[in-house]
Amino acid sequence: MKNLFGLTPAQLAAELEPLPRFRAKQIAAHIYKHGAKDFSAMDDLPKALRVELAERYEIKPAELLSRLDSADGLTTKFLLGFDGAAVEIVLMRHDYGNSVCISSQVGCQMGCKFCASTLKGLERNLTAAEMLGEIFVAAEIFRGEGSKLDSVVVMGSGEPLMNFDALIAMLKLLHEDWCLGMSYRKVTVSTCGVVPAIKKLRDEKIPVTLSISLHAPDDKLRSALMPINSAFGLTSLLAAGDSFAEATGRRVTYEYILLGGVNDTEEHARRLAKILSGRLANVNLIPFNPVNERDFLPPTRNAVQKFFHFLNTHGIGATVRKEMGADVNAACGQLRAKFQR
Numbered sequence: 001m002k003n004l005f006g007l008t009p010a011q012l013a014a015e016l017e018p019l020p021r022f023r024a025k026q027i028a029a030h031i032y033k034h035g036a037k038d039f040s041a042m043d044d045l046p047k048a049l050r051v052e053l054a055e056r057y058e059i060k061p062a063e064l065l066s067r068l069d070s071a072d073g074l075t076t077k078f079l080l081g082f083d084g085a086a087v088e089i090v091l092m093r094h095d096y097g098n099s100v101c102i103s104s105q106v107g108c109q110m111g112c113k114f115c116a117s118t119l120k121g122l123e124r125n126l127t128a129a130e131m132l133g134e135i136f137v138a139a140e141i142f143r144g145e146g147s148k149l150d151s152v153v154v155m156g157s158g159e160p161l162m163n164f165d166a167l168i169a170m171l172k173l174l175h176e177d178w179c180l181g182m183s184y185r186k187v188t189v190s191t192c193g194v195v196p197a198i199k200k201l202r203d204e205k206i207p208v209t210l211s212i213s214l215h216a217p218d219d220k221l222r223s224a225l226m227p228i229n230s231a232f233g234l235t236s237l238l239a240a241g242d243s244f245a246e247a248t249g250r251r252v253t254y255e256y257i258l259l260g261g262v263n264d265t266e267e268h269a270r271r272l273a274k275i276l277s278g279r280l281a282n283v284n285l286i287p288f289n290p291v292n293e294r295d296f297l298p299p300t301r302n303a304v305q306k307f308f309h310f311l312n313t314h315g316i317g318a319t320v321r322k323e324m325g326a327d328v329n330a331a332c333g334q335l336r337a338k339f340q341r
């Protein structure tokens with residue numbers, strides 16, 4: 001059965017010919033504005049048409065494979081299926097709004113040493129419709145809670161900028177009035193540092209928040225943790241971040257996973273402050289969440305505090321990511337790895 005989810009109103013009209021175009025618009029509104037997954041709920045369509053559509057088509061944003069809720073109720077993790085492939089999304093209920101972290105690829109080829117998503121390499125890219133499907137699962141859950149989805153973070157498994165065309169297509173769909181009408185400013189795209197693609201994203205003039213995974217303040221350590229650094233070192237990466245900030249007027253967020261005893265000393269903080277000094281940037285510190293498959297240790301609470309304090313007293317705006325959902329393995333790739341095992 002053909003899945004209508006992800007088709008634009010124009011594509012729906014072409015698919016449903018010779019139905020009049022206004023019918024396609026009505027169906028698009030049901031799918032994207034009201035989250036309909038069942039033609040029988042489309043009560044402004046003639047009954048015979050609803051029956052006919054149900055015989056030929058389905059509306060399926062994603063298949064729900066499993067769900068885990070944190071004990072505090074603030075974090076929910078889903079494993080979603082797309083044509084036999086599985087990816088994770090994480091829903092977070094912050095006091096400033098609801099967000100979802102989505103995946104852009106099944107697996108990942110980038111090989112970051114602290115990450116579980118890359119252990120089996122890249123399986124495949126997700127399509128724009130599949131990424132949109134991840135977002136719609138979250139929107140439906142929040143709607144069911146009498147709330148709404150406020151922001152989207154593309155930071156789950158995969159390197160979004162290695163799936164560039166689908167990413168851009170998804171961002172544009174998400175932004176459309178007939179879809180969720182989400183402001184680009186409510187979307188964060190994370191990258192491990194694919195410099196040419198950061199420039200391409202800048203040239204798209206889509207003012208999302210760019211989040212760059214830095215994780216080390218010098219090339220030697222960064223190359224040891226993240227193979228991408230051997231291709232695009234810190235100088236070119238920071239310059240690409242600056243040019244994105246300049247083009248969009250948006251502050252770049254540098255993500256920094258604190259790995260116990262590896263990159264979390266005051267000397268690392270000093271070097272980080274030095275390379276970010278004067279840039280339109282802020283730092284998000286992420287205390288490492290232990291992954292079974294990886295040997296790194298979490299930082300001590302004291303190391304996190306000292307690192308945070310050093311940056312903030314040396315002119316670099318920093319935050320520490322609030323640990324959410326540790327009891328549901330919220331770090332990226334862990335539910336999927338467990339599912340595969």
Ligand code: SF4
Pocket residue numbers: 108109110111112115116117118156157158159192332
């Ligand atoms: S951290 Fe991101 S880019 Fe790096 S391997 Fe994991 S999913 Fe890929």
